[in-house]
Amino acid sequence: MNLIEHFRESFEVQKAVTQLTPKFENVEYLRSTKEIQAESIAYMVSKHFGLDTSDYSFGYVGTWLKDNKQLMDNLDVIKTTSTQMINDIELSLYKHILFENKIENKQDMAEKIDSFMKTFDPYDYMDSEQSAGFNYESILCDIDNNDIGSIKDFLNQIIDEDMEESMTKEAQKLIQCLEAFSEVILKPELQDGIKINHGMS
Structure with a gap:
């Protein structure tokens, strides 16, 4: 002093x-x-x-x-x-991962996943595409509902099968992005929702 x-x-x-x-x-x-x-x-x-x-x-x-x-x-x-x-x-590292991968919101995250799936298996992707933008909207809906477990399971399956090296690396990177996205964007949103609900009751 x-x-x-x-x-x-x-x-x-x-x-x-x-x-x-x-x-x-x-x-x-x-x-x-x-x-x-x-x-x-x-x-x-x-x-x-x-x-x-x-x-x-x-x-x-x-x-x-x-x-x-x-x-x-x-x-x-x-x-x-x-x-x-x-x-x-960890929060700083997560924010850096999102910044590096140009992910600022749910739409960016959904586009990354949609693009990966389209590249990874274009035939199955087209089969499941009931209408233009259907797969993207489905992914975005899962993200909106904080339900990204199935997406991570799909990516982990690709890693476990150890298929093409480039796809395995991309899947690993996407899982990192999902974890960062969950901590930086989804978790704060969920916590804010809980606070609002408590405030209303």
Whole structure:
């Protein structure tokens, strides 16, 4: 706070600091607690994304740890902060996937799937196309109803059958897009709908 002129020169702020300081433990304990929290959170987040930092992290935390109680007292903070950071990072990754694939709404997602199915199996696609735009509208209807499970099952079947390499890769990419689309666009819509319904009741 002393680095900020307004706080440094404020009598009320300095008085509050003076009154609060005794409620915190000594500066060394505070520093060790922050280091333990930071490294533990970094370890949890890294591990979630497939990076094993245990060789470094465990030793580093050990150098700052005063006793087991200090670690136990901070588990909730470590868990809550790690979860929030993981969610934020995943959301950013999902948004990047949608941006890269030019998917901004349900119509874009339906067009991607429709185009893939048309390319993958044009004969079956035409057989099921009862009228112009029927397949696209069916896909869009499934997306509107938050029913994308059957679409993912179809794409996973293509991957499992390991047919043409280009189609397998495209199916894998589409599944990534669907997962990102579900988290970034469908889930917030569903949550907003729940909030509105609660508000009406």
